[in-house]
Amino acid sequence: MVELLRALRWHLHHWDVALSYRWALRREPATRPAGYWFARLCAHMGDGWLWGLVAWLLWRRWNTGGDSAADGVNRRWMLAAWVVNMLATAGLTLWIKHHIRRPRPGVARLMYGRGPDIHSFPSGHAARLGTISVWASSLLPGWGRLAWPLAALIGWSRVRLGIHYVGDVFAGFLLGAGLAWLFRRHLPSLPIFRRIG
Structure with a gap:
């Protein structure tokens, strides 16, 4: 059984590398097409500081009125739960990266240099966009469905730039969405959320 699992892992790894290599740009910096700059812009749309800013802007919007008092309280608690979920997702992702230690496909092409996050999986x-996609429809009704294609676009851009393998993106999205589903399902049962709802 162990040999079967090793063989499966080997085949999945090589399939992942081949598919990722096919998607990645392979041009030198001097000849980068417009598609490179588009992919780079998309890759930055998933940065943590940007989503921290989004959380802060939503918090300010919901604290300045416009909603009924009950709606404002519910949205603020939902936003707080989302932020806690984002922090838990980031922590679990870093823990997995530290233990798996899969090297990135193009270490020389990292957007910020080597830095502390040199591992690829997940x-x-x-993971961040998986979490955001699950929460988005509750936090921003009507706009939430845009999070799913945004998540796919950001994932594609990370592979296109040679920063991640396809499997890294897929696993990260499943991790973030799965953790968000658990948070959404179980947080309302906590006493503090029952008092608000």
Whole structure:
């Protein structure tokens, strides 16, 4: 059984590398097409500081009125739960990266240099967007469905730039969405959320 699992892992790894290599740009910096800059812009749309800013802007919007008092309280608690979920997702992602230690496909092409996050599996950006996609429809009704294609676009851009393998992005998205589903399912049963709802 162990040999079967090793063989399966080997085949999945090589399939992942081949598919990722096919998607990645392979041009030198001097000849980068417009698609490179588009992918780079998309990759930055998943940065943590940007989503921290989004959380802060939503908090300010919901604290300045416009909603009924009950709606404002519920949204603020939902936003707080989302932020806690994002922090838990980031922590779990970093813990997994530290233990798996899969090297990135193109260490020389990292957007911020080597830095502290030199491991590839799972993608932190994809995990973040998985979490955001699950919460988005509750936090921003009507706009939430845009989070799913945004998550796919950001994941594609990370592979296109040679920063991640396809499997890293897929696993990160599943991790983030799965953890968000658990948070959404179980947080309302906590006493503090029952008092608000």
